[in-house]
Each structure stands twice: as structure tokens, then as C-alpha cells.
Amino acid sequence: MNLRVANHVRDIPRSGIRDFFEVVQTMDDVISLGIGEPDFATPWHIREAAIFALEKGRTGYTSNLGLPGLRRSISDYVHKKFGLRYEPLSEILVSVGVSEAIDLALRALLNPGDEVLYHEPCYVSYAPSITLAGGVARAIETHAEDAFSLRVDALKKAVTPRTKVLMLNFPTNPTGATMTAAQWEEIAAVCVRHDLIVLTDEIYSELTFDGGTHSTIATCPGMKERTVFLHGLSKAFAMTGWRIGYACAPAPLIEAMMKIHQYAILCAPIMGQDAAIEALERGEESVATMRREYERRRNFIVGALRDMGLECLKPKGSFYVFPKIHSSGLVSKEFSLRLLQEHKVAVVPGTAFGPSGEGHVRCSFATGLDQIKIAMERMAAFVGQNQIT
């Protein structure tokens, strides 16, 4: 039988992360710095609230857009944290993670052939999601020299008459890059001039370090009406498995996204939604505790990487560092594979996040300090053996 998979699906390359995952899975005693989720379990008060909701028998469907109470909590939270006001009844959609919200937004917006710009290295799902939604994915490279921020001249150069959407993710997975309010003003002006719609994935926004405040493009003049603000509970609240994210956008766009969501998904799971209310209403302390822990580990891992002679920016957000590995004379993939096979430390080759990730690897510090310490010792030994002089 010829299983005739659709061309546009067949043509999507396998994920580099998946390839790597399969190698790691066959090995024992590996310390993994390749994990893109918190090592903390969801804070107990959130789990406990979810158990309570389950005990009360809250096990059914919810309205398509999500529990009204959760949408109110999201509205308040986004107002308090980001200074943005969204109407709970018409401008907020609760999704199965930010992942689904990205897919919904792209599918709701793109006509075949519309171009979508995104900065790279970036989260692995962006380019495939754009392609699957019928769009044309166009990467804008970011560089270590600019601390991987998005340069306005690079954006201007990339815009064409076919460009409809710009996707953003700051703090960035995998580089930990952040943007300042001043940088956003410039980017926003280009978006307004070229009438671009912006999808901004804010999933790491709470994990901003050094007492810095996160700033979002959505608050720039002329932006809210052209922005889909995407956020979720996976990272900041350590709730990856609950699968709750949300989109905030002008009502007509939410309405369009809802059409897809209601037929494809129906609604996000109620258990996760009940837990999310507790998290957003009373989770601030827990987030602060985890952020403090990540910040300390970041200091530790950046110090250790620099000590072994690797160039490494100190990320202002996320839980990733993206050191340069040029001094080893190896390309990202070879570096990662040999580090894994010879020293049992898993890092993710930079190229998994797009070709411009070459020459880098991603190390996650969402792992306990004990493990990070051992991983750094092993990695130092490996780097010491592979020095081009």
C-alpha cells in the first residue's frame, strides 16, 4: 500500500532535536543539559488546587475559549505584568500550550504564499508551523555580536511586499536574547509602516534576570491592534505537562482562531485550566523562587563555560546559554555527539535551531546544580582535549 503522505508534510525535515533524543535514549548515566523544561515539579499549591478541583468532579469540557474565570485571571495577569488590557470574553483564547496558539494564529492569518519572518536561531517549531499553515518561512539571522537581538536594519532588509507576519520570541529559546524598550520602538515602527501582524511568543518573559524588567513589543504605539500576544504557563510556573497557553489579540482574530480551535481541539483540558487559575492568581512567590534559582545557576554555568575557554554571552532571560564552540574546531553536531559519546553529557547542537545556530550548542540550566557541576567538569575535560591552537 502506498501511504501517500501529503507533499507539504513529507517535505518537512525531521527535527534535529528528535534525532539527538534518539541517540541519548540509548545511553545510560547521561547528564542532560538538553532539556527545555523546568526541573521543578509544579509548585505544590497549584497541584493541590488541581486535586481539589478534580475531587469536586470538575472533569468536563469547558467553553471553547476556555473557562471564563481563567480568562479573567489571564486578563488581570497580563494587565498587571505587561500593562496590556484584553477583554476576557472576546480577546483571549485558552489553548493547549503556546504550541497550539502559534499554530492557530498562523492558520488563521496566512493565505498560501504569504511570507512570515522570524529571527533565527529560534524555537524549533516556528518554520515548520509556518510551512504547515501554507506560509513561506523566512529567517532573519541574529548574531552573537548583537547578543542575538533582532536588528532593525536586518528586519527592514527582509521585508517584502508579500510579508504578512513577523514572529518574535524574547527572551529567546535557544539564545537567551532579550530586547529593550528602545529596540522595540524601532522594530514596531517598521511593523506599522509595512502593516505587519506580529506574533510575539512571551513564554520566557517571567524568567528575566538581574532585576531587569521584561518589555514587550505589544505595548509600543500602534502595536496592540496588530499583535497576537502568546503566552503560557509551561516555563515560568513549571507546568509543561498541563498544556495550558493562551493568545490575546483583537476580537476578530480571536474569533478566527477560535473557529479552528473549536473543531480541532474543542477546548484545553479543564484540569490544566483550573490549575492555571491558581497559578496566575497566587503563583507569584513560586515564580520568584524559581527565577532566583535559575539566575544563580546561570551565573554558575556561564562562569564554568568561560573558565573552560568557551565564549559565552550571559543571557538576561530564559534558562538557556548558547556558548560558541569554535575553539574546539568541531561543528555543532560533531561537538554534541562526541561530548555525549565520550563524556556522557547531552547538549543540543545549535543547528537544531536553524542553520545560523552553527558554531554554538544550547545548554539548559533547568537542571539541578549538582548535575550542572558534574556536566561542567566533564565538558571542561572534553573541551580541553579538543583545542585548536
Added chain:
Amino acid sequence: MMRVLMDAIIDLLQQNALMPRADMARLLDMELAEVESAIAKLEAEGIVLGYQAIINREKWDTEKVTAIIEVKITPERDGGFDRIAARIAKFEEVQSCYLVSGGYDLLIIVEAANLRNAAAFVAQKLSTIGAVQATATHFRLKTYKENGAFHQLDSAPERLPVSP
């Protein structure tokens, strides 16, 4: 030194007082010498009073008993509760002694080699102090959590070894 750094050092000491000072320095982006002198200062000023191990009594010295004792006392005209509390606290058996609000005045935690010794302490030492009006003794049966440490450890949640 900045208050936030002192707070951070105290936080790390409370999490694990044995953490190598070089690791602390690295975590807080400080010089080793700075961390060492900060800790020396905390100790010298009596802010850090000591470091202790948390022992699981179900695994070691299982005969030892812990009693949590509520003590009602008559405050003295010139010393209030302090003098009498200090007197009680000086007994070697008393591990902790707190003045508390509510239906009684002092809450004391007593460790003794066995049940008989604990009973003897209450009957012969504590109750015989003039200002002590009444005591109520609760013996610890099982410990679930102590100074932030759980006696039964949850295994770490499983995660995929590599994820995007």
C-alpha cells in the same frame, strides 16, 4: 556589603550550609574572598548562630524521644517571661524554647535518650520550677518534614532526556 547579597548568602547557607564557598561565589557572581568574609561577618555578629545536621530518627538512635511541651508560667514582676524562659532553656534536654501567643506561654522542644528520661525531666525539673503553673507534653510519633527537609523523599519527576 549589599543587603541582597547578604540575603542570598543566608539563603544558600539555609539550603545547604556545607555548599563549597567557591560554588556559592560562582552562583552569586561574587569573589570567593567576598563570600568568605561575608560568612565570617555573619558568624561574628551572631547572625548565623550555628550549623546543624538534620537526622532521620527512624534510621538512627531510634530510642531517642522528642517531646513538644506547652508550658504555662506566671510571669515575674520585674523580669516578665524572660528570666524564667532563660532558666528553662538552660537545661541540656531543651533543644528549642519559644515564647508564644495563645493558651500557654512557652513552647519547648525536648530531646531525651528515652521515654523515661523525658518523663523525669518534666516531672522533676520542669514542673518543679516555681513559676511553672502547668505543662502539657506531646511526644513525637513520626516526622514528615523538619527544617524544610522531608523525611520521605519524592523521587525526582521524570523528564525526557532532550526536549525542544
